[in-house]
Amino acid sequence: MQRILTRGEIETLDRTSIPRLILPAPDIFKIRAERLTTLAPDNPIKEYLELIALLSEAQQHLLEQDWDLPALDEVALAQAQAHGMPPFTASTHQRDSIWRTMLSALVAQLLQQDALPDAIRNNLTKLAKDTADSPDTIEQQADALLAQELANLDLAHAPFIMAALQVYWTLLVIRLNSQQLPASTPYGLCPCCGSQPVSTTVQMGGPKEQIRYATCSLCATQWHIVRVKCTHCEDTKTIAYHTLSEGSEAVKAESCDACQQYRKILYLNKEQFAEAFADDLASLTLDILMGEANYFRANNNPYFWQAAEPQ
Ligand SMILES: [Zn+2]
Ligand SMILES: [Zn+2]
Incomplete structure (x- = not known):
């Protein structure tokens, strides 16, 4: 297919x-x-x-x-x-x-x-x-x-x-x-509704091959966001990638030491049916690993809400 x-x-x-x-x-x-x-x-x-x-x-x-x-x-x-x-x-x-x-x-x-x-x-x-x-x-x-x-x-x-x-x-x-949309809007937020992304996806095929898009957690619009750059604070120097040893290569956590946040990144060349919300939710074990490593999820998956972390 x-x-x-x-x-x-x-x-x-x-x-x-x-x-x-x-x-x-x-x-x-x-x-x-x-x-x-x-x-x-x-x-x-x-x-x-x-x-x-x-x-x-x-x-x-x-x-x-x-x-x-x-x-x-x-x-x-x-x-x-x-x-x-x-x-x-x-x-x-x-x-x-x-x-x-x-x-x-x-x-x-x-x-x-x-x-x-x-x-x-x-x-x-x-x-x-x-x-x-x-x-x-x-x-x-x-x-x-x-x-x-x-x-x-x-x-x-x-x-x-x-x-x-x-x-x-x-x-x-x-x-x-x-x-009808502005040519540029604030970094890291949806150009249509200003919400944060649920995850980002590296695309496959056609002009988007290997290009990354963020998917809006609210309206599901996807927008281009360059790779190896923190989707939260724009840092490019402290980005690292994390996977579960037994997990899929198609889902990684992209962390940033500048802001201590992370977001998942999906790779369609590893799993062509990966979906921004579903694959993020199904890789909850990776969130637990990231929490243990003292990284914070930049925002919740809209289908799964946890209590606020005590600061
Ligand atoms: Zn949106
Ligand atoms: Zn950052």
Whole structure:
């Protein structure tokens, strides 16, 4: 089976320059669900990967529905372009309440699954009730998640709230074309929504061969980021790569001694179906190793939230 080129890739095949960014594909969550299902057997967190595969399938279902999103604001787009700022900055964008309708639909779809463990079912039932009865609490949780303020998070609800926000933001940015985006935006952050990357991926094939892209943890836009450079602080001198001795060569942790942070880097020439969210989540053992070596994860995988580290 060959990896199929996306629309953006086909458009750039005849150019010598590499695409600066790749907007999310319309089947992005389906691909993720399939990859999670492939990775789950024999994984130390098999059940969790299977749950997130179900969640990703539900996200794909949402993405394909016809949502009445607010129209693109051309003035705001032009202003963002003029100031070199992402047009849908997660921490400041006024979310339409439709995202909570998406959250309700997502939870309802998951609750239809017969195989859900009782603890998950109870958690989702409570989330459904909170979404209906306490929208302000859900909005506050969303604000905290998007700002990465971990202190007051409901960790059990976080992956599901984040999943609805991912669908909402993906629908916002999927309508853009790259000409509507600023030519340059702040380093290390998504050009569309200003969020941090979940991981980075070294590509394969066509003009992107051996080129690295970061994948946005919120909207899944990919943007070009040079290799052997810290994705957090831009340092180039203290970068090192770590793998598990028994682990896959396709997933490494790229650490930086200047800021003590790390992020995973995936290599498609080692595993052509590696996926930015799924392979990051499935290599949790590598995170444990990095923690033992006193490196900090630059940001959480949006499907897996841990309490804030005491500083
Ligand atoms: Zn983004
Ligand atoms: Zn750094």
